[in-house]
Amino acid sequence: MRQTYRIGSGYDVHKLVENRDLILGGVKIPHKFGLLGHSDSDVLVHAIMDAILGALALGDIGQHFPDTDDKYKGISSLKLLHYVNDKIISLGYKINNIDSTVVAQEPKLKPYIQDMRVNISKTLGIDIDCISIKATTEEGLGFTGNKEGIAAQAVCLLKLDS
Ligand code: ZN
Numbered sequence: 001m002r003q004t005y006r007i008g009s010g011y012d013v014h015k016l017v018e019n020r021d022l023i024l025g026g027v028k029i030p031h032k033f034g035l036l037g038h039s040d041s042d043v044l045v046h047a048i049m050d051a052i053l054g055a056l057a058l059g060d061i062g063q064h065f066p067d068t069d070d071k072y073k074g075i076s077s078l079k080l081l082h083y084v085n086d087k088i089i090s091l092g093y094k095i096n097n098i099d100s101t102v103v104a105q106e107p108k109l110k111p112y113i114q115d116m117r118v119n120i121s122k123t124l125g126i127d128i129d130c131i132s133i134k135a136t137t138e139e140g141l142g143f144t145g146n147k148e149g150i151a152a153q154a155v156c157l158l159k160l161d162s
Helices: 043-055 077-090 110-124
Strands: 005-018 022-024 027-029 033-035 093-103 131-136 149-160
Touching: 005 043, 022 033, 027 110, 043 077, 043 093, 043 110, 043 149, 077 093, 077 110, 110 131
Parallel strands: 093 131
Antiparallel strands: 005 033, 005 149, 022 027, 093 149
8 A cells, every 4th residue: 555645535424313412523513403323423523534444445434443342332433533543644644635524404513613623633633724624405305404314425635654
């Protein structure tokens, strides 16, 4: 694995339910619903981790952090991202940049985007301008539109750290 650049993409979806915190990019967002899952269900961080693992051709987060393992129950996804970052470094790569999109009908995410970028860039030890996070809706269509769930996608470009 000595290519100068390696690109990866990630996609994730979690269901919105009552009595769960809504955590996106490591930020707890006040909302009536939260995302269901084994960890803190941070769908944005999950998509970013899958993009990184994809760039390294190392499978997906389900293989690295099985939801059958109690060790990961309720865990902060930023901790998992830290582990994935160690993989990048151990293989001699560094992140060039990440671009991502969260698809949610509500709540409005704009007020929290900057804090998400801070959390993710700090966890990865890279400049904040290497992390782009966008938010959109699907105009009331589909499972994000009818507020059944939130989706996120990400792309990541790694470069050889020479
Ligand atoms: Zn997930």
